[in-house]
Amino acid sequence: MSAGPAAGPLVSVRGVHRTYGTGAATVHALRDVSFDLTPGTMVALVGRSGSGKTTLLNVIGGLDRPDAGTVRVDGVEVTALDEDGLARLRRERVSYVFQTFGLIPVLSAAENVGAPLRLARMPAAERERRVGLLLELVGLAGHAEQRPGELSGGQQQRVAIARALAASPRLLIADEPTGQLDAETGLSVMALLRGVVESEGVTALVSTHDPTMIALADRVIRIRDGRLDGQEAP
Template sequence: MSESSTRSATAVAGEPAGPPPMVRVENLRRSYGTGDAAVHALRGVSFDIARGELVALKGRSGSGKTTLLNLVGGLDTADGGRVLIDGTDLAGLGEDALLELRRDRIGFVFQSFGLLPILSAAENVGVPLRLRRAAPGERDERVALLLALVGLADHADQRPGELSGGQQQRVAIARALANRPALLIADEPTGQLDAETGLAVMELFRAVVRSEGCTALVATHDTQLLGLADRVLELSDGEITEH
């Protein structure tokens, strides 16, 4: 077991009473395939993320970062171990409860942006609020606030094809924040951006964590971006080490 895993296990056994960490991962294991061909993506991964923390996850391509993010976000099921979000064990939730958790408590940002091309920036940001059936006035107010937060108040009516890559990623971040998630998960959010734009997006994550009061787990391989995180976790050979 890695040093960080040992610290986490010790904390679980003897920590004082109080609010749980926003994310707790305990002895998480995930493999693909069987027998000699099996790929062991995660080998007993354990760590905590405190509330309000921006944690960067680094590791070479194919190291299992996306697998780990999918498990933390309730998009995949582990072979062993468990994930707790704000004290809730994901393994104990049915499909409907998981869907509700992802909709209301977790925001996702992906490398490919994932915006709907026929909708304007404002309409894309408003999609999660429509799914929650928020009142039109509440929806419009939240969308306007978020577009201002990411610096796109003047681009509300533009469609994704009319925006730069950095602007599209800012729209995606705003959309992820629409339902005021407690946890923001981002998988290589700067992977399609140039260095300068990528740095600006990572700085935006830093600002968002502070202004929205959420927690963020961001996978990135960019060394420059790692310096903006409160803490860096490295995934190597299916295990986590902390920097």
């Protein structure tokens, strides 16, 4: 993956279609979707369940391939990458935060955050410094040795965010990151993501339903039946 950082938009989506099934069972998950994301912004992706939000996030992050159209992230054409290239993209440029936290139960908070850095073979001293800085950033410096089962849901999600930031990604994709949290905890997690965008300089694309959380975003993209708001049906 030799392309350097993008000079224009960090993310550029052009004419993306994604269809599942055939015949009467056909589902048009994405229909001719196009937009750009500016570097260093927090963008809320809003739509009802089944609107195409998760499919769009997966296509942008290289977890799914569109049937047509192109996606570029940080100067790299995601839709042209082979499996090795997609793995490098997710290791070096794109990170994920999910509803279900996805932490490794037997590892401490610090070990979970440091796992991507171990895979990248970062030297131990440098890795420990980075992990310490990230746990401090998410307000969990005093919980480094606790395992996920000893943490609240909100704390686990903060660990997941710290882990997602470990390798200094350019794009952070969060799919309903507050879906399993109460309203107050969810708002604090969204406020944390807002702060991360400003302090780490990442671009965050966050799917959510919550109007209070949407208010924290720099921009809102609304999707309905696989089309962005304002698109006309063909």
